[in-house]
Amino acid sequence: MPLIAEIAISVLLVVAGLFGLVGSYGLLRLPDAMTRLHAPTKATTVGVGGVLLASMLYFAVNGSVSWHELLIALFLFLTAPITANLVAKAHMHREMSQGELPDSDTGRVWATFERPGAPIAPVLTSAAPVESAKS
Amino acid sequence: MRRLFPHPFLTLTLIITWLLLVNGFKIGSLVMAVILGTVIPLLTAAYWPDRPPLRNPRAVIGYVLLVIWDILMANIAVAKIVVFMPKAQLRPAWITVPLELTSPEAITVLAGTITLTPGTVTADMSACGRALLVHCLHAPDPDAVRDDIKARYESRLLRIFA
Numbered sequence: 176m177p178l179i180a181e182i183a184i185s186v187l188l189v190v191a192g193l194f195g196l197v198g199s200y201g202l203l204r205l206p207d208a209m210t211r212l213h214a215p216t217k218a219t220t221v222g223v224g225g226v227l228l229a230s231m232l233y234f235a236v237n238g239s240v241s242w243h244e245l246l247i248a249l250f251l252f253l254t255a256p257i258t259a260n261l262v263a264k265a266h267m268h269r270e271m272s273q274g275e276l277p278d279s280d281t282g283r284v285w286a287t288f289e290r291p292g293a294p295i296a297p298v299l300t301s302a303a304p305v306e307s308a309k310s
Numbered sequence: 311m312r313r314l315f316p317h318p319f320l321t322l323t324l325i326i327t328w329l330l331l332v333n334g335f336k337i338g339s340l341v342m343a344v345i346l347g348t349v350i351p352l353l354t355a356a357y358w359p360d361r362p363p364l365r366n367p368r369a370v371i372g373y374v375l376l377v378i379w380d381i382l383m384a385n386i387a388v389a390k391i392v393v394f395m396p397k398a399q400l401r402p403a404w405i406t407v408p409l410e411l412t413s414p415e416a417i418t419v420l421a422g423t424i425t426l427t428p429g430t431v432t433a434d435m436s437a438c439g440r441a442l443l444v445h446c447l448h449a450p451d452p453d454a455v456r457d458d459i460k461a462r463y464e465s466r467l468l469r470i471f472a
Contacts, residue, residue: 194385201392205447210402213429213447214392220426221385242330249327256425256432263433263445276443277406279436289437 180236184229191225198222208266216259223251314348316355319364321347369470376466377423384428391429391448403449404433405456407442411464416471417442423463430455 201214227244234241264287267276273288283289315321328343329335351358364370391400407424411417421432421442429447436443449455 194389197389197392201388204392204397206397206400207402209431209433209445210400210447212431212445213388216425216431217381217385217388217429220381242333246327246330252422252426256422259425259431260421260433263431267433277404279406279441279443280408281436281438281440283437283440285434285443286437287434 176233176236180232184232184236187225187229187232191222191229194225195219195222208270209263212259212262212266216255220251220255224248315351317351317358319367320351320358324350364471366470369466373466373470376462377426380427380462384426388429388447395448401448401450403446403452403455405444405446405449405452407444407456407459407464409440409442409464410460411467411471413471414439416467419471420459420463420467424459430459 198215198217198219202211205211205214227248231241231244267285267287273284276285279285324347325340325343328346329339332339332343409417409420411420417435417439421435424430424432424442424444429449431445432442433445434443435441444455444459446452446455
């Protein structure tokens, strides 16, 4: 393996490790649940991303291109926001009330605080009319 | 054609994903990928009442690059705040982002983007789907964050999704 590739891979691994460490440190240091949520969801995307890049580079230099890392990154990007959203919603549900949050300016409350009996009717529309009902 | 491939983008995504999973290109895996790309959209068609209204597929690439760049910058910014900023100076804030986007797919992409980028997490949506609740790690000026989200991401998504 050429020296330049070794240096690049090492730099990627060290930078990724540093971001992972900062993410974990933030979890320890920030004052409350919502702010703590920020540190690991952010810092670990670059932390994991750096390790994946290093892995791809290593295998590319050694003559066998590997594509699995792209999929890992893709699935991480798809799942990280959902995890954060669920943690945030659970926190709002248990610890907060509508009064502590800003108004939604739409005339409806935030979805977490909807009463169970109220109709679940998000008036989301899409451009094309729904065809499945007809056929 | 339309009946066989009700969701061309989903078919394409499945084919590419399968080839990446196989980790190498062989004719056999391409055949398998095309079979899966045809069968899975047909079997799951009931959950996709209409296709995601992609108006400008080419703009997606620009959007993805922009978001990756922002994630990198976000990480440096958040790392600085986590390591150096004294707790007393931290200004966390809840902000309301009114939405102009209406399709569920577009709103999902916007919410995911907000969570992945600088010190902001999408926490909830209003019950009618017309506003997002966003938590900021450090926002001395919450209105600026809201305007930034609308100008930087939502305007681009409005161009991508019909």
